[in-house]
Amino acid sequence: xxxxxxVFDKEEGKLSILNQLLLPxxxxxxxxxxxxxxxDAIKNMKTRGAPAIAIVGALSIAVELxxxxxxxxxxxxxxxxxSFSYLQSARPTAVxxxxxxxxxxEITQGLVERIKDPKKACDILYKNLYEMLQEDISTNTSIGxxxxxxxxxxxxxxxxxxxxxxxxxxxxxxxxxTALGVIRSLQEKGRLKQVYCTETRPYNQGSRLTAYELVTxxxxxxxxxxxxxxxxxxxxxxxxxxxxxxxxxxxxxTANKIGTYQLAVVARYHxxxxxxxxxxxxxxxxxxxxxxIVIEERKKEEMICFAGKRIAPExxxxxxxAFDVTPGELITGGIITERGVFTPTELIxxxx
Ligand code: MRU
Numbered sequence: 025x026x027x028x029x030x031v032f033d034k035e036e037g038k039l040s041i042l043n044q045l046l047l048p049x050x051x052x053x054x055x056x057x058x059x060x061x062x063x064d065a066i067k068n069m070k071t072r073g074a075p076a077i078a079i080v081g082a083l084s085i086a087v088e089l090x091x092x093x094x095x096x097x098x099x100x101x102x103x104x105x106x107s108f109s110y111l112q113s114a115r116p117t118a119v120x121x122x123x124x125x126x127x128x129x130e131i132t133q134g135l136v137e138r139i140k141d142p143k144k145a146c147d148i149l150y151k152n153l154y155e156m157l158q159e160d161i162s163t164n165t166s167i168g169x170x171x172x173x174x175x176x177x178x179x180x181x182x183x184x185x186x187x188x189x190x191x192x193x194x195x196x197x198x199x200x201x202t203a204l205g206v207i208r209s210l211q212e213k214g215r216l217k218q219v220y221c222t223e224t225r226p227y228n229q230g231s232r233l234t235a236y237e238l239v240t241x242x243x244x245x246x247x248x249x250x251x252x253x254x255x256x257x258x259x260x261x262x263x264x265x266x267x268x269x270x271x272x273x274x275x276x277x278t279a280n281k282i283g284t285y286q287l288a289v290v291a292r293y294h295x296x297x298x299x300x301x302x303x304x305x306x307x308x309x310x311x312x313x314x315x316x317i318v319i320e321e322r323k324k325e326e327m328i329c330f331a332g333k334r335i336a337p338e339x340x341x342x343x344x345x346a347f348d349v350t351p352g353e354l355i356t357g358g359i360i361t362e363r364g365v366f367t368p369t370e371l372i373x374x375x376x
Pocket of ligand 1 (some may be wrong): 191
């Protein structure tokens, strides 16, 4: 059984998301009726993960398109562009929603030039928006297959053990997952010995979400605290580290969940290949180096409280960056995409 984080009824134009703040205890779907609802859900991390942020944002626009009556193409075009621009402001680091904004701005502009009837243009846009769901699943299936094949050709030691970080599975996407898609594909090929997942402090995407996906889907998994990763690599066999990304830039530097960078450093020390798995919508060729990526900082309550209980003294200062940047040179296994697996230096040749 695969978890579904985003449910969209295309006939009715109704969107629901699985509230990820309540997992793993409670599975509650909540309706997203407006772009504002989507912005709130993204900001509060009821929905999270770079692809899911873009898809929920885009589908919230579809929900409004279904209900509204646009009197002109320029009104429709302004609504789409302004909505995307507002949605991008909810969380700055993941680039997928910016890519979606660019794509839909071009589609809308093309419609404005070709089509006279706003209703017809609205219907075409609506269809393009909901097709993002299926596109994401097929992209992730390709990422999974490419990554699993690459790891297996590099590795001749039997079944593989993977270490992953944060949550990159069905919950972070429309389905299947990116890094977790690679793990899923290894499992489908009967070649996965087991996966270690970090708990991923402070928000615990690993223990609350990845561990939940592994258990629900019968994938052999073991949870570790973030501080155990170096010891794990030394004491137990890890064939490869595979994580997702929020933004990969032109030189291969990659922003991903805080803690990714230290895993890459430790993997390098232990000679363990380190992979990023991400769709092309996560690659930002407009930025040349990771130092230019805007890193979101989140509120200190995520660090000083756990499940509503205070776990650090009042008055302590906190620094809570949600992401860090792993230099391309530490991505020793490669960047796994739907188009193939590339070294950071090969990536730039993939720019269209
Ligand atoms: O803060 P989050 O939970 O949105 O961060 C998610 C990650 O860092 C994921 O690794 C990344 O978005 C890839 S999800 C396929």
